[in-house]
Amino acid sequence: MTEALTPLALPDADHAEEWVEGRTRDGLAAARELAGRLRSEPPADALAALRTWDEITLQLGNVDAVGSLWANVHPLEPVRTSCERAQVEVDRLATELRQDRRLYDVFAALDPAGLDPAATRLLDKTLEDFRRAGVDRDDATRARLTEINERLTTLAQDFSRTIRDDVRTVRVTPEQLDGMPADWLADHPADDEGLVTVTTDYPDSVPVRMFAHDPGVRREVTVAFLNRGWPQSEPLLTEMFALRHELANLVGHPDWASYDAAVKMIGTGPAIPEFIDRITAAAEDPMRRDLEVLLERFRRDAPDATAIDQADASHYGELVRKEQLDVDAQLVRTYFDAAKVRQGLLDVTGRLFGLHWEPVADTPTWHEEVTAYDVRDADGGAPFARIYLDLHPREGKYKHAAQFTLADGVAGRQLSEGALVCNFSRGLMEHDHVVTLFHEFGHLVHHVLAGRAEWTRFSGVATEWDFVEAPSQMLEEWAWDADILRSFATNADGEPIPADLVARMRAADDFGKGYHARTQMFYAAMSYWFHTERPADLTARMRELQAAYSPFPWIEDTHMFASFGHLGGYSSAYYTYMWSLVIAKDLFSAFDPEDLFAPEVARRYRDLVLAPGGSRDAADLVADFLGRPYTFDAYAAWLAR
Incomplete structure (x- = not known):
């Protein structure tokens, strides 16, 4: 019997910085040692060479994934800084390896005869990665490319940090907030000077721009929001x-x-x-x-x-x-309590994709509000993934909504792990935010379902980048179905959201x-x-x-x-968001709108589109599922109606 894989043992806050530094040091050392072995003793067997390269990819990916996630979400600034350093180091080594002519020559000399289609694809992609990194350029050019890549990593970190840390505020009187929801006002009491502070974080700025009657307040908050990061x-x-x-x-x-x-x-x-x-x-x-x-x-x-x-x-x-x-967003939001929405999301996606999300208690995370779940197939078996939900805003945290990889899943080697990072209200949610939650969770489902791959290079959301939004955009449709919403969208009295209200919401969503x-x-x-x-x-x-x-x-x-x-x-x-939406509308056309849980089509979608990860071209995955190439028609019809 194969030994069950175990998820990462994350450290507590007191040991987080040391853990990141150790993981970075060990991962980079392992990658260097394996690369040295490839150079000095290149295997004649193509499969053996690819296995070694894939292990290098796994080691680098493990360092980069933790660095990317925690640089954006960890509450301790020294840990975020260590993670940013880790990203710089892994990018530097990755560039060095992809520009290594001796390594390139190893793979260029391999005989692909006898390789299966996935291994052949990996060899082709590996050679392409080398060439895109400039391996065939002269020494001076490669040196300049290394400088550029290192500087680009630093610039991307500085840009992200500037946005993340620039939270602006507008202070107004309670009277200027006429029109705001009662629960929002209760969470924003006036200070000792009689003023209420509104931040540019989404749970503040979005409702104020929607509901506040005072045009001056709306404009002041909008200008503050649009000027985040300026001029730095x-x-x-x-x-x-x-x-x-x-x-x-x-x-x-x-x-x-x-x-x-x-x-x-x-x-x-x-x-x-x-x-x-x-x-x-x-x-x-x-x-x-x-x-x-x-x-x-x-x-x-x-x-x-x-x-x-x-x-x-x-x-x-x-x-x-x-x-x-006839759609009042303030009435609508009374049906979307954040805790109920989270459980509803898990129930819906579990049923749709044949999964069981099992809460993990007493496991360290990076913040007390982060929740962890082990992922199993609904028909049993050992966990094959772990997910983390980090759904609410806090100081020093990434300001948007995104799925982050914590570990790429590879069959027999390591579990797939990912995190959902959002900034939603802890109380009542706008339905738009519920849709966003379903969208981002679509990325997470894609990540874990494609996390039993044979090759690291094709694990998780590893398709072409202009396809990755399509599965998440399609999952938004399940946040619009009346029967589905009624299973978790209930008001304070426990009454489910009325079906006719959902129908009006859908019509209203078409406006604009x-x-x-x-x-x-x-x-x-x-x-x-x-x-x-x-x-x-x-x-x-x-x-x-x-x-x-x-x-x-x-x-x-x-x-x-x-x-x-x-x-x-x-x-x-x-452009990839809209490119993916065109495909998402076509993918959704295969589902029966009267039964979005129909098991046959859901299973085909899971197995043919999501589970393969990047092992085939996205257009081929879609064509296998639809039985034809995707077209612009479904999107054009939706936009015109």
């Missing part, structure tokens, strides 16, 4: 864009977007603006239709208005949904999807053109792109790009 971020981004461009040129690409797109579904850099313009055109009529309604409602309060901007759009969008579509798509294309265009043009004045170029793509005009003296964290991780590829 601009020089970081300017240098980041320049270095990425130089790196791409040094390895033979005309610009960073082309270098980055070469390993994505989209294939080429110029295809990105073509896709952006296709979505822009498809969203034009829906955008204008909904903007006209929004402006008409805004003009009742501001008769001379010719446009509406972000300071008022959320509030008046909420008023349209309440007054014309055209201008939402155009907003996304503004972000995607900024992501692409900032990297290809590298403008000297980022604010000026942002204003031009906002005028070209966004439904909402620029607010004077704001600098949204300074806190646009996706410029760090997604770089020039923010």
